[in-house]
Amino acid sequence: FDRKITPNEMSMLRNYVEAQMVVYEGRESGDTSGWFYWNFAMEGGVFAEWDFLRGIDEGWIPQVRREILAEDRFGSCETIIE
Helix, strand or coil, X not given: CCXXXXXXXXXXHHHHHHHHHHHHHCCCCCCCCCCCCCECCCCCCCCHHHEHHXXXXXXXXXXXXXXXXXXXXXXXXXXXXX
Protein backbone atom coordinates (compact mmCIF):
# COMPACT_ATOMS: atom_id res chain seq x y z
CA PHE A 1 0.00 0.00 0.00
CA ASP A 2 1.55 3.26 -1.11
CA ARG A 3 -0.86 6.09 -0.43
CA LYS A 4 -0.66 8.97 -2.89
CA ILE A 5 -0.22 12.51 -1.64
CA THR A 6 -2.25 14.97 -3.69
CA PRO A 7 -0.73 18.19 -5.08
CA ASN A 8 -2.78 20.22 -2.56
CA GLU A 9 -1.46 18.08 0.31
CA MET A 10 2.11 18.46 -1.01
CA SER A 11 1.69 22.23 -1.09
CA MET A 12 0.38 22.25 2.49
CA LEU A 13 3.24 19.98 3.62
CA ARG A 14 5.82 22.18 1.89
CA ASN A 15 4.43 25.25 3.68
CA TYR A 16 4.40 23.37 6.99
CA VAL A 17 8.02 22.24 6.59
CA GLU A 18 9.24 25.68 5.52
CA ALA A 19 7.46 27.32 8.48
CA GLN A 20 9.00 24.77 10.86
CA MET A 21 12.45 25.46 9.46
CA VAL A 22 11.97 29.22 9.87
CA VAL A 23 10.63 28.96 13.42
CA TYR A 24 13.05 26.38 14.76
CA GLU A 25 16.08 28.00 13.19
CA GLY A 26 15.29 31.27 14.99
CA ARG A 27 16.92 34.35 13.49
CA GLU A 28 17.97 35.63 16.91
CA SER A 29 20.07 33.35 19.06
CA GLY A 30 18.01 31.88 21.87
CA ASP A 31 14.62 32.36 20.16
CA THR A 32 14.17 28.62 19.84
CA SER A 33 16.23 25.51 20.24
CA GLY A 34 16.24 22.41 18.13
CA TRP A 35 14.85 21.62 14.78
CA PHE A 36 11.82 19.79 13.46
CA TYR A 37 11.17 16.07 13.73
CA TRP A 38 10.42 13.69 10.88
CA ASN A 39 10.86 9.94 10.49
CA PHE A 40 13.71 9.04 8.18
CA ALA A 41 11.61 6.54 6.24
CA MET A 42 8.23 4.88 6.66
CA GLU A 43 7.25 1.44 5.44
CA GLY A 44 4.22 1.36 3.21
CA GLY A 45 2.35 4.57 2.76
CA VAL A 46 -0.12 4.84 5.59
CA PHE A 47 1.84 7.65 7.25
CA ALA A 48 3.34 9.06 4.05
CA GLU A 49 3.46 12.60 5.46
CA TRP A 50 6.06 11.55 8.05
CA ASP A 51 8.48 9.96 5.54
CA PHE A 52 11.49 12.29 5.31
CA LEU A 53 13.06 10.54 2.30
CA ARG A 54 9.77 10.57 0.41
CA GLY A 55 9.39 14.28 1.17
CA ILE A 56 12.85 15.00 -0.22
CA ASP A 57 12.18 12.86 -3.31
CA GLU A 58 8.78 14.45 -3.98
CA GLY A 59 9.98 17.98 -3.24
CA TRP A 60 7.74 18.89 -0.30
CA ILE A 61 10.73 18.83 2.04
CA PRO A 62 13.34 21.25 0.68
CA GLN A 63 17.04 20.47 0.71
CA VAL A 64 18.80 22.07 3.66
CA ARG A 65 21.22 24.82 2.69
CA ARG A 66 23.30 25.75 5.70
CA GLU A 67 24.74 28.88 4.13
CA ILE A 68 21.30 30.53 3.85
CA LEU A 69 18.92 31.11 6.74
CA ALA A 70 15.51 29.51 6.29
CA GLU A 71 13.76 32.86 6.67
CA ASP A 72 15.91 34.31 3.88
CA ARG A 73 14.97 31.37 1.62
CA PHE A 74 11.27 31.04 2.40
CA GLY A 75 10.21 34.29 4.03
CA SER A 76 8.48 34.69 7.39
CA CYS A 77 5.81 32.31 8.62
CA GLU A 78 3.23 34.92 7.70
CA THR A 79 4.38 35.08 4.08
CA ILE A 80 4.61 31.28 3.81
CA ILE A 81 0.95 30.78 4.68
CA GLU A 82 -0.34 33.54 2.38
